[in-house]
Amino acid sequence: MPITCFIRYQIDPFQREAFRRYAEAWGRIIPRCGGNLLGYFLPHEGSNHIAWGLIGFDDMAAYERYRAVLRADPEGRANFELAQAQRFILREERSWLEDVAGTVHRPRQVAP
Structure with missing residues (x-):
């Protein structure tokens, strides 16, 4: 069953660009x-x-499996450490969602 991890971040709005760099690394x-x-x-x-x-x-x-690989990834560890050191993430919440078949990755259709 395909699932999606939905992460909600409360960020410091004055450190928006730091969060952008964090996200780009991911x-x-x-x-x-x-x-x-x-x-x-x-x-x-x-x-x-x-x-x-x-x-x-x-x-x-x-x-x-992803978590095990991520824990061993040097860039992944460094990105977590960056967020902790710079404190641009104030709060993080995770929700697990079941993907509804036929609705994920649907390409846009142009009207005739």
């Missing part, structure tokens, strides 16, 4: 470690302190 790290990165998202309008990250996995076993 763009390299997550796929290399076995996750399907759906994306990281910064606030654009409205609330200026909530960001999101979405990572897909084939199942929980795939997630556990």
Whole structure:
């Protein structure tokens, strides 16, 4: 059963660019470690302190394999340490969601 880890970050709005660099690093790290990165998202309008990250996995076993690889990844460890040192993430919440078949990765269709 495909699942998505939905991460909600409360960030320091004055350190938005630090979070951007953190997210961009995950763009390299997550796929290399076995996750399907759906994306990281910064606030654009409205609330200026909530960001999101979405990572897909084939199942929980795939997630556990990813975690083991991630723990051994030097760039992954460095990225976690950067966030702790710079404190641009104030709070992080994770939710696990079951993907609804036929709705994930649907390409945009142009109206005739």
